[in-house]
Amino acid sequence: MISLGQMNRLSVTERQDEAWLLHAEGDDRQVMLPIEDAPNNMKIDDSIQVFVYRDTNENLVATTARPQVMVGQMAMLTAKHNTAYGTFFDWGLPKDILVPRREQREPVEPGEKMLVYVYIDDADRIAASGKYRNYIDLERHSYQDGDxxxxxxxxxxxxxxxxxxxxxxxxxxxxxxxxxxxxxxxxxxxxxxxxxxxxxxxxxxQQPGYGKVPVLAEQILKKLEKTGGKLMMSDKSDPRDIKREFNCSKKAFKQAIGALKKNQTIDIFPDSIVLKK
The missing domain is CATH 2.40.50.140 (Nucleic acid-binding proteins)
Structure with missing residues (x-):
């Protein structure tokens, strides 16, 4: 089946004057891929990865380009121009994507950015919404701690x-x-x-629990190697300094240097850690 607003693996069925015709098994619809957007050596029965959307005439068309965001995803996009119906945004394709006025949390001017959710509207067209909260939490999640x-x-x-x-x-x-x-x-x-x-x-x-420790320990070792084997930071250091240097909590840092000391890789002093030779 052809998935509108997604990357699709489609088969080449026919060449016309200005476009190749593509199709997916089990789907009667055909998708046009402009000649200028196709590989030079493409031929009948080849398969190709393309993004499928609709042109200004609502025909299904394909492109080998990958847009900044796909249906069911979110992205920060830049407004290009306003109309009576809404604002068109640049999403990396020749045809801009529309955020209808009713889907805007506040008016936006050309050049401004908006965080949007991309969806299929009631007319089976790709559109975007700044009111992304309306498109999430529609089902129960099954997450567990640490996922x-x-x-x-x-x-x-x-x-x-x-x-x-x-x-x-x-x-x-x-x-x-x-x-x-x-x-x-x-x-x-x-x-x-x-x-x-x-x-x-x-x-x-940051990965919860002890699972983050090996990665952080490796980061500390690399930092020690860059600084000649000594780092003016220890288990007594200010949490803000630790966070600024390693983007981690003091607890995680203490676990990581504790693991390195246990492995006899470093020595820990009140104001520093030193790489063992």
Whole structure:
């Protein structure tokens, strides 16, 4: 089947004057791939990976280009121009994507950015919405503490940042669980810190439990090698200094250098750690 707004592996069935015709097994629809967008050596019965969307005449068309965001995902996009119906945004394809006025949290001017969710509208067209909260939390999640997830930063809150997990669920990342500077629209790997009793999700940029220790220990070793085998930081250091240097909590840092000392890799002093020779 052909999936609108996604990358598809399609078969080449016919060449016309201006386009190749593509199809997917089990789907009667045909998709046009412009000649100028196809590989020079393409031929009948080849298969090709393409993104499928609709042109201005609502025909299914394909491109070998990959847009900045696909249906069911979120991204920070730049506004290009306003119309009576809404605002068109650049998403990396010749045809811009529309955020209807009713889907805008606030008016936006050309050149401004907006965090949007991309969806299929009632007319089977690809559109985007700044009211992304309307498109998440529509099903029950099955996460467990420690699960690795994809995080999109939504809005700043008094406690930290509201986030969207795997483009599907709401979450909260507390300020002291960030360990990095973030801004709205940033996307990165994170971890479920806690599934609350009410089902809400707390997340962190740092892997919970001892599982993060080996990675952090390796980072500390690399830093020691760069600084000639000595680092003016220890288990007595200020948590803010540790966070600034290694993007981790003091607890995680102490676990990591403790593991290195146990392996007889380093010596720990009150104001420093030293690589053993």
């Amino acid at each position: 690795e997830v994809h995080i999109t930063v939504g809005e700043e809150t008094p406690l930290g940042f509201g986030v969207v997990i795997d483009y599907k669920f709401s979450g909260l990342i507390y300020e002291d669980e960030l360990f990095r500077k973030v801004k709205i629209g940033d996307q990165f790997k994170g971890y479920i810190r806690q599934v609350r009793e009410d089902g809400l999700l707390d997340v962190s940029t």
